[in-house]
Amino acid sequence: MDVRNISSQLRPGEAGALAQARSLLAWHETHQFCAKCGSKTESAELGYSRKCCNDQCNATHFPRTDPVVIMMVVKGDNCLLGTGHHFPKQQYSALAGFIEPGETIEQGVRREVFEETGVRTGEVTYHSSQPWPYPSSLMIGCFAEALSEEITLEEAELADARWFSKAEVRKMLARSGTSETPRMSPPMAIAHQLAKSWVED
Structure with missing residues (x-):
């Protein structure tokens, strides 16, 4: 579902939660690999970061705005x-x-x-x-x-x-x-x- 189709029908708090969820899901989908070394990453900090799985790198990545x-x-x-x-x-x-x-x-x-x-x-x-x-x-x-x-x-x-x-x-x-x-x-x-x-x- 395109969230733009329903966001105008939501209360401000609901719209804010939807915006946050939509952004995080899109970020996780497009950041499966480490931008520093190319290794796989995994979700961390309850989804608010992704950590590189390569022990030699261990880079932590955060959602961008x-x-x-x-x-x-x-x-x-x-x-x-x-x-x-x-x-x-x-x-x-x-x-x-x-x-x-x-x-x-x-x-x-x-x-x-x-x-x-x-x-x-x-x-x-x-x-x-x-x-x-x-x-x-x-x-x-x-x-x-x-x-x-x-x-x-x-x-x-x-x-x-x-x-x-x-x-x-x-x-x-x-x-x-x-x-x-x-x-x-x-x-x-x-x-x-x-x-x-x-x-x-």
């Missing part, structure tokens, strides 16, 4: 949203991408926005975070002030990106209209919460 920035790019009363190639039809979301080694959150935000849309951004402010166990990401929600407006779409990353007004985003959050009209990511997604905070500001 990959940091991802997800940002509402705003300029005045407009925000920049995008849709991926595999998104449901007309569903838009905040832009997002993995933070690279050596980057700050702010640098990751500015780089990802520019790479995907060609829009330059300045001030970046933190809003909130959310575990995203598909399989093991931590979504770091931010707002970014746009310094430019012209979009140059990176078609390998996005199917579309465009500016939306606050009035349009309110309708998208309410899921009003038909499947042919733009909609926002569902309430369980941090992109939805970023958009909601922005329109209520």
